[in-house]
Amino acid sequence: MPAASDPAETYSYLGPAGTFTEAALKQVEAAAGKAWRPVNNVGEALDDVTSGRSTAAMIAIENSIEGGVSATQDALATIPDLRIVGEYLVPVNFVLVARPGTALADVKVVNAHPVAYAQTHRWLERELPSHGHIPATSNVAAAASLLDGSTADAAVAPPGITDHHDLTVLAEGIGDNPNAVTRFVLVSRTTALPEPTGADKTSIIAELPDDTAGRLLEMLEQFATRGVNMSLLESRPIGDALGRYRFVIDLDGHILDERVADALLGLKRFSPNVVFLGSYPRADKQAITVTNRYSNESFVEARDWLRGLIAGEPSAH
Numbered sequence: 001m002p003a004a005s006d007p008a009e010t011y012s013y014l015g016p017a018g019t020f021t022e023a024a025l026k027q028v029e030a031a032a033g034k035a036w037r038p039v040n041n042v043g044e045a046l047d048d049v050t051s052g053r054s055t056a057a058m059i060a061i062e063n064s065i066e067g068g069v070s071a072t073q074d075a076l077a078t079i080p081d082l083r084i085v086g087e088y089l090v091p092v093n094f095v096l097v098a099r100p101g102t103a104l105a106d107v108k109v110v111n112a113h114p115v116a117y118a119q120t121h122r123w124l125e126r127e128l129p130s131h132g133h134i135p136a137t138s139n140v141a142a143a144a145s146l147l148d149g150s151t152a153d154a155a156v157a158p159p160g161i162t163d164h165h166d167l168t169v170l171a172e173g174i175g176d177n178p179n180a181v182t183r184f185v186l187v188s189r190t191t192a193l194p195e196p197t198g199a200d201k202t203s204i205i206a207e208l209p210d211d212t213a214g215r216l217l218e219m220l221e222q223f224a225t226r227g228v229n230m231s232l233l234e235s236r237p238i239g240d241a242l243g244r245y246r247f248v249i250d251l252d253g254h255i256l257d258e259r260v261a262d263a264l265l266g267l268k269r270f271s272p273n274v275v276f277l278g279s280y281p282r283a284d285k286q287a288i289t290v291t292n293r294y295s296n297e298s299f300v301e302a303r304d305w306l307r308g309l310i311a312g313e314p315s316a317h
Contacts, residue, residue: 227294
């Protein structure tokens with residue numbers, strides 16, 4: 001990709017080239033042919049966006065095996081004026097690579113990113129029962145370190161790593177779950193809302209007002225009573241005291257959907273702090289279906305009925 005120049009034409013991602021994050025960024029049509037800026041972590045990627053060095057950043061937010069990415073969730077909760085403008089899914093699998101001439105029987109120490117190690121540990125323990133583990137900052141960095149004086153004998157890396165580094169693949173498909181998927185989000189400073197597509201997701205972060213019994217149920221009722229499904233609900237410590245948590249929530253639907261808007265109004269009345277992270281098209285493009293009583297028309301009709309009562313209009317029969 002071309003070197004970064006105009007920040008409006010630059011996208012940040014967890015590098016270097018060859019990472020799963022880069023694979024997610026390749027799915028963004030608007031980023032094609034633009035400058036891509038590799039960074040070392042989520043904080044640096046989002047700092048690029050808030051400082052104006054980049055127009056957007058691609059970051060991992062959820063994994064089907066490990067759950068939510070805490071560093072991303074905490075950053076989105078505490079850095080103001082960020083919006084998710086799109087989500088992208090990347091199948092996750094791994095290969096074991098080594099320097100040319102190394103055999104699997106020679107491997108005593110493995111370099112791997114902690115998340116990648118967690119997703120391959122059963123294979124590693126079965127095939128290399130006495131191996132040691134050196135943590136790496138990224139999957140690609142684990143592989144690159146083998147050519148840069150690492151004491152490791154092999155590394156867990158993404159498929160295709162040999163396109164970027166002169167390494168030998170010792171084993172393929174070493175992930176413990178062949179169906180593992182990581183969800184990435186593209187984060188920007190834009191506040192413009194995309195139009196609803198019928199297959200959308202809304203991301204928010206909310207806090208409970210206090211630790212009174214039943215408060216979590218009260219929060220969840222804001223969605224249940226309006227027919228709004230949650231596809232993600234995770235708690236993260238706020239950090240100011242023990243027992244204080246914020247909740248990262250993904251809702252099925254768009255903020256311009258009547259049921260979602262009404263649920264957010266109820267949530268805002270209940271929660272002392274609600275962070276709206278954005279409404280955007282779902283990566284899987286699966287349409288959201290609701291029963292008639294939760295349709296846009298039903299909410300509009302109910303409001304019209306109430307206005308008619310207040311205005312003293314004759315009832316329709």
